[in-house]
Amino acid sequence: MSKFSRHKVFISYHHEKDQKYADMLRARLAGDFVDKSVHEEDIDDRNLKTTTIRQKIRDEFIADATVSIVLIGPETYTRKHVDWEIGSSLRKTRKNSRCGLVGILLPNHPDYAKQKFSERLIPPRLSANVKGNDPYAQIYRWPKNNRTSHIRQWIEEAFQRRDGTPPNNALKPFANNRKPVEFRKRIRKTDRTFQSRRRTF
Numbered sequence: 001m002s003k004f005s006r007h008k009v010f011i012s013y014h015h016e017k018d019q020k021y022a023d024m025l026r027a028r029l030a031g032d033f034v035d036k037s038v039h040e041e042d043i044d045d046r047n048l049k050t051t052t053i054r055q056k057i058r059d060e061f062i063a064d065a066t067v068s069i070v071l072i073g074p075e076t077y078t079r080k081h082v083d084w085e086i087g088s089s090l091r092k093t094r095k096n097s098r099c100g101l102v103g104i105l106l107p108n109h110p111d112y113a114k115q116k117f118s119e120r121l122i123p124p125r126l127s128a129n130v131k132g133n134d135p136y137a138q139i140y141r142w143p144k145n146n147r148t149s150h151i152r153q154w155i156e157e158a159f160q161r162r163d164g165t166p167p168n169n170a171l172k173p174f175a176n177n178r179k180p181v182e183f184r185k186r187i188r189k190t191d192r193t194f195q196s197r198r199r200t201f
Contacts (some may be wrong), residue, residue, distance in 0.1 A: 004137075005156060005159075006031075006032050007032065007033065007066050007067050007156070007159055008033055008064055008065045008066050008067075009029070009033030009065060009066075009067045009069055009154050009155060010033070010036060010061070010062045010065035010067070010068045010069070010085070010099065011025060011026070011033070011035065011068075011069050012020035012069065012070045012073065012085040012086060012089075012137060013070070013071035013073070013076065013082070014073050014075055014076045014080075014082065017075055017076075017108070018071050018075045018076065018106060018108070019072070019107055021071050021106050021142065022071060024146075025033050025069070025071070025151070027032070027157040028146070029148060029151065029152070031064070032152070032155075035058075036061045036062065036063060037144040040058065040145070042061070043178060044062070044197070050084070050173045050175065051173075053084060054084050054087055054088050054091070054173065055088075055093075057084055057085055057088040058088035058089075058091055058093060058095075058096060059093070059095055059096070061085075062085070062088055062089060062096070062099065063096065064096065065099055066097075066099055066159055066162070067091075067100040067101070067102065067155050067158045068081065068085065068086065068089035068099040068100070068101050068102075068104070069102055069103075069155070070086060070101070070103045070121060070123060070126050071090055071104055071106055071146055071183055072086075072103050072104060072105045072106055072109055072121075072123070072126075072139070073090050073106045073108050073109055073179050074109055074110060074121075075178075076106055076123055076126065077120070077121055077122055077123045077178075078079070078178040078179065078180050079123075079174075080089055080173075080174035080175070080176055080177050081160060082123055082173070083123060083124070083125055083173060083174040084173060085104075085148050086101070086123060086125040086126055087169055087171075087173055089101060089126075090129075090136075090156060090167040091167070092167065093156075097162070098158045098160045098162060098167065099158075099162070099168070100137075100157075100158030100160070100161055101126065101136060102137060102138055102139075102140070102154045102155065102157075102158040103122070103123075103126050103130070103137060103138070103139035103140070104139070104140055104141070104142050104151070104154075105117060105139060105140065105141045105142060106142050107144075108144055109117055109121065112141060112142070117139070122139070124171055125168075125169070126139070127170050128134040128170075128171060129167050129168050129169065132165070133198040134164065134165045134167070135165060136161060136164070136165045136167040137155070137158070137161075137167075138147070138157070138158070138161075140154055157181065186190075
């Protein structure tokens with residue numbers, strides 16, 4: 001029997017690049033989370049305001065999840081739906097409390113094997129919440145030995161952090177997906193690196 005409580009977990013990821021890791025996570029944590037990830041075709045955003053879309057994501061997809069996991073692949077930081085999902089996870093509404101937040105750097109990420117990872121290759125809204133001595137979120141590396149106990153522990157810790165340091169959700173939401181090369185050039189001047197979080201496996 002697991003020593004960790006069961007939590008409903010929303011998974012945010014780049015479907016085209018990182019589907020296999022999402023599938024692997026679902027298989028290993030079967031029964032421990034609500035699988036309600038948003039697909040490109042789920043919301044017709046052509047005639048909706050960004051604030052309306054974010055509210056729909058929160059109330060119709062994330063719903064009663066208590067923790068959101070962001071799977072960080074090579075282009076996750078460019079995806080509008082990932083940005084909206086993180087933003088919606090951090091909002092507290094009449095219907096839902098905010099979610100705990102944890103990022104997992106995937107093996108296909110260019111900084112996976114490095115001691116430090118670059119801020120510019122992390123979803124900006126997630127990056128904004130891993131700063132300081134007592135951050136709202138944490139980022140870890142995908143366990144090399146695929147030990148789910150580590151991921152379960154990260155989920156539990158993210159859940160416990162929900163009522164601690166307030167999240168930073170002040171960034172302007174993405175209007176569109178961003179092209180990786182152009183995005184890198186645009187933010188290169190403010191590039192920073194982060195030390196990998198406490199535990200890597």
